Amino acid sequence: MRAAIFNGPRDIRIGDRPDPVVVEATDAVVRVVLGCVCGSDLWYYRGESDHAVGSIGHEFIGIVEDVGDQVTGLSKGDLVIAPFIYSDMTCPHCANGSTISCVQGGTFGNGTTDGGQGEAVRVPLAQSTLVRVPGSGHSDAVLRSLLTLSDVMATGHHAAVSAGVKAGDTVAVVGDGAVGLCAVLAAQRLGAERIVALSRHPERQRLAKAFGATDIVEARGAEAEHAVLELTGGIGADAVLECVGTAQSIATAAATARPGSTIGIVGVPHGEVPFIGTFFRNVAWRGGPAPARIYIPDLLGDVLEGRIDPGRVFDYETDLEHVADAYRAMDERRAIKSLLRIGAI
Amino acid sequence: MRAAIFNGPRDIRIGDRPDPVVVEATDAVVRVVLGCVCGSDLWYYRGESDHAVGSIGHEFIGIVEDVGDQVTGLSKGDLVIAPFIYSDMTCPHCANGSTISCVQGGTFGNGTTDGGQGEAVRVPLAQSTLVRVPGSGHSDAVLRSLLTLSDVMATGHHAAVSAGVKAGDTVAVVGDGAVGLCAVLAAQRLGAERIVALSRHPERQRLAKAFGATDIVEARGAEAEHAVLELTGGIGADAVLECVGTAQSIATAAATARPGSTIGIVGVPHGEVPFIGTFFRNVAWRGGPAPARIYIPDLLGDVLEGRIDPGRVFDYETDLEHVADAYRAMDERRAIKSLLRIGAI
Numbered sequence: 001m002r003a004a005i006f007n008g009p010r011d012i013r014i015g016d017r018p019d020p021v022v023v024e025a026t027d028a029v030v031r032v033v034l035g036c037v038c039g040s041d042l043w044y045y046r047g048e049s050d051h052a053v054g055s056i057g058h059e060f061i062g063i064v065e066d067v068g069d070q071v072t073g074l075s076k077g078d079l080v081i082a083p084f085i086y087s088d089m090t091c092p093h094c095a096n097g098s099t100i101s102c103v104q105g106g107t108f109g110n111g112t113t114d115g116g117q118g119e120a121v122r123v124p125l126a127q128s129t130l131v132r133v134p135g136s137g138h139s140d141a142v143l144r145s146l147l148t149l150s151d152v153m154a155t156g157h158h159a160a161v162s163a164g165v166k167a168g169d170t171v172a173v174v175g176d177g178a179v180g181l182c183a184v185l186a187a188q189r190l191g192a193e194r195i196v197a198l199s200r201h202p203e204r205q206r207l208a209k210a211f212g213a214t215d216i217v218e219a220r221g222a223e224a225e226h227a228v229l230e231l232t233g234g235i236g237a238d239a240v241l242e243c244v245g246t247a248q249s250i251a252t253a254a255a256t257a258r259p260g261s262t263i264g265i266v267g268v269p270h271g272e273v274p275f276i277g278t279f280f281r282n283v284a285w286r287g288g289p290a291p292a293r294i295y296i297p298d299l300l301g302d303v304l305e306g307r308i309d310p311g312r313v314f315d316y317e318t319d320l321e322h323v324a325d326a327y328r329a330m331d332e333r334r335a336i337k338s339l340l341r342i343g344a345i
Numbered sequence: 346m347r348a349a350i351f352n353g354p355r356d357i358r359i360g361d362r363p364d365p366v367v368v369e370a371t372d373a374v375v376r377v378v379l380g381c382v383c384g385s386d387l388w389y390y391r392g393e394s395d396h397a398v399g400s401i402g403h404e405f406i407g408i409v410e411d412v413g414d415q416v417t418g419l420s421k422g423d424l425v426i427a428p429f430i431y432s433d434m435t436c437p438h439c440a441n442g443s444t445i446s447c448v449q450g451g452t453f454g455n456g457t458t459d460g461g462q463g464e465a466v467r468v469p470l471a472q473s474t475l476v477r478v479p480g481s482g483h484s485d486a487v488l489r490s491l492l493t494l495s496d497v498m499a500t501g502h503h504a505a506v507s508a509g510v511k512a513g514d515t516v517a518v519v520g521d522g523a524v525g526l527c528a529v530l531a532a533q534r535l536g537a538e539r540i541v542a543l544s545r546h547p548e549r550q551r552l553a554k555a556f557g558a559t560d561i562v563e564a565r566g567a568e569a570e571h572a573v574l575e576l577t578g579g580i581g582a583d584a585v586l587e588c589v590g591t592a593q594s595i596a597t598a599a600a601t602a603r604p605g606s607t608i609g610i611v612g613v614p615h616g617e618v619p620f621i622g623t624f625f626r627n628v629a630w631r632g633g634p635a636p637a638r639i640y641i642p643d644l645l646g647d648v649l650e651g652r653i654d655p656g657r658v659f660d661y662e663t664d665l666e667h668v669a670d671a672y673r674a675m676d677e678r679r680a681i682k683s684l685l686r687i688g689a690i
Contacts, residue, residue, distance in 0.1 A: 092603075258437075
């Protein structure tokens with residue numbers, strides 16, 4: 001099959017990998033319909049995080065092609081969403097809601113395992129990992145939104161859930177990438193009354209507003225912090241969603257959270273968390289990789305019933321053969337998030 | 346009046362300070378009955394944190410001597426508990442539960458303001474700060490326990506509340522100082538089923554067990570982490586209470602928290618929080634200085650009705666003239682916590 005191959009920083013090429021087959025009785029083989037490039041893939045692309053040479057990509061929806069003998073509830077032809085980690089849903093961590101730490105779990109597209117930026121994927125623990133999408137004949141817009149549940153919308157939601165966003169809150173969202181925009185949408189979905197989006201890009205500001213942002217702060221650093229504090233009467237935000245992971249964005253989150261609040265942090269921290277500064281204000285830090293598998297069923301209903309449309313974060317698209325362009329568009333910030341049209345529905 | 350004076354590291358002396366009087370209409374003057382030395386005072390004593398020259402001490406119970414014209418609900422002769430921060434209870438932070446960040450609030454014994462290690466204290470915002478103790482003729486044991494609500498028991502409770510301890514949990518408590526021991530008691534009070542206390546001192550182990558610890562880990566560092574993980578079947582604790590604040594204790598807390606759990610941190614962090622290590626396990630950090638004023642009414646009932654006896658953390662006592670001995674006993678770890686008998690009840 002054809003698949004994206006990570007050869008090193010700034011070297012993503014299309015190539016060939018073996019066609020996946022069912023190996024374990026708990027496997028399924030999924031033919032990928034839509035894939036995409038994650039903000040975290042950019043860390044690898046830019047050489048800021050390590051990635052093994054080989055397969056890449058961990059966000060996809062697709063059609064079940066084959067299932068192992070122990071897989072029930074999934075059949076050939078089913079449209080499924082794959083969370084970005086596979087998990088058994090029965091180990092002590094899964095049972096406690098931490099599918100990310102599943103004792104049998106693992107990642108897609110890690111160089112060796114099949115990636116979502118490829119024509120097909122062997123999915124281990126398929127029955128407990130894949131979420132079947134009910135119905136048929138879904139519009140392209142719905143399919144794009146379903147794809148976001150694989151990671152980016154689940155991650156934005158995780159920021160909001162981790163920060164404890166509740167009805168009536170004032171929420172500050174640090175980061176106008178796809179995760180930050182999804183976090184705006186998630187905060188709105190959870191009933192936030194005021195959502196302050198930090199963004200300096202007009203097209204991202206527009207989408208943030210469409211997703212529910214009530215205020216835009218165009219500054220960065222100390223100026224942004226001052227602006228958020230001013231917007232909140234000097235108090236700070238009831239919840240801050242940190243969706244970048246740089247030292248500057250982490251510092252901005254720390255400075256704008258009101259005493260006693262929680263910073264929902266989902267950007268992989270590439271800078272130090274200034275804990276001592278938040279400690280004296282009882283500001284908490286909660287977050288990490290999203291337990292997407294836990295969130296998908298809830299969010300799925302909202303997508304199918306048209307209440308949320310996170311697929312709007314895709315503003316660039318191409319096919320698998322042009323995967324390198326998909327990365328470049330995001331690296332050069334020409335795209336918020338790049339969609340890959342890989343197979344027929 | 347007589348009061349302890351901080352002159353610099355390892356130089357606490359008894360001296361004279363002006364008798365406090367009502368200055369603002371919202372003040373009260375409280376004659377101190379019992380005071381004590383806090384673990385945080387030791388950071389100053391050892392020169393590890395800065396403290397202004399002058400008054401010191403922020404934990405006390407006492408008798409109201411005088412009140413300003415705007416103070417209602419408090420009268421001369423009332424026995425009161427002073428939380429370690431005064432607060433107005435009406436500002437946006439107080440109204441949100443963060444009395445520590447009160448916009449009008451402040452600290453006792455900061456070099457200038459009267460300290461709890463002295464014969465009397467002018468208490469600003471007295472009506473919203475002081476908690477009147479109902480009844481009379483309380484035993485010495487009850488008075489000692491009431492004193493702990495001023496800070497140490499409120500802080501142990503804050504660790505447990507911050508970590509979200511709930512019925513049936515397995516809780517690890519890092520630190521066998523007075524705060525750690527109170528955290529054990531708080532965890533038991535909140536229904537923890539298993540409480541693992543990290544302690545290498547037989548007399549502290551005994552008190553930890555009396556307060557509800559079910560398991561004692563005598564090791565430190567990697568050995569302690571291994572032991573806690575082994576006790577929890579490799580999963581980690583449902584909640585970890587960090588009650589020290591050193592780099593080692595923070596690292597132990599990080600290593601023993603199960604995925605998705607929260608570390609309740611109340612030891613002022615003197616080491617870096619290893620956030621990236623906990624991020625990938627979705628382990629949260631929540632804590633800071635305790636909003637004692639919020640907790641006292643709840644805890645007070647439990648003390649008066651004999652359900653908790655945190656006053657047992659005082660295992661050394663002396664009078665105000667010997668305050669330097671009280672510090673030395675704690676500094677040399679001969680005492681868990683030193684009580685100061687300052688005035689008659």
